[in-house]
Amino acid sequence: MKNNYWKHKTAEIEKGANIGKGTKIWHHCQIKKGAVIGNDCTVGHNCFIAEGAVIGNNVKIQSNTDIWDKVVLQDYVFVGPSAVFTNDKNPRSKYPKGRQMDSNFGERGGYNRGKCHNCLRCCCWQMGNGRSRGGYKERCD
Numbered sequence: 354m355k356n357n358y359w360k361h362k363t364a365e366i367e368k369g370a371n372i373g374k375g376t377k378i379w380h381h382c383q384i385k386k387g388a389v390i391g392n393d394c395t396v397g398h399n400c401f402i403a404e405g406a407v408i409g410n411n412v413k414i415q416s417n418t419d420i421w422d423k424v425v426l427q428d429y430v431f432v433g434p435s436a437v438f439t440n441d442k443n444p445r446s447k448y449p450k451g452r453q454m455d456s457n458f459g460e461r462g463g464y465n466r467g468k469c470h471n472c473l474r475c476c477c478w479q480m481g482n483g484r485s486r487g488g489y490k491e492r493c494d
Contacts, residue, residue: 373410
């Protein structure tokens with residue numbers, strides 16, 4: 354069965370990823386099984402999209418972006434380069450903390466201008482109606 358999307362030969366797309374018609378996936382991307390990417394999207398080079406991430410139609414994700422599980426980007430969202438969307442309210446490198454995962458949400462037509470370049474985490478993003486909001490927060494409301 355022929356794919357209805359285009360991928361660069363270096364992109365890794367796991368069986369079970371759902372990728373929409375007309376989507377383009379560029380160099381060195383990793384798309385995990387269970388990820389959902391809508392129609393006519395662009396996924397820039399060196400992006401990671403985790404199992405459980407949901408990306409709407411006509412979304413543009415620029416290079417070096419990580420989108421982790423439970424992140425939802427609605428239709429027409431623009432994500433600037435090197436953004437990191439996470440689902441962890443309180444990350445730790447060593448000590449156990451239990452699973453305090455939260456969803457991350459980009460609203461239809463929103464955008465991220467790369468304010469999160471190389472950040473540790475961006476929790477509770479909400480993007481929509483031509484405005485960008487988000488960034489590091491101690492507490493998610």
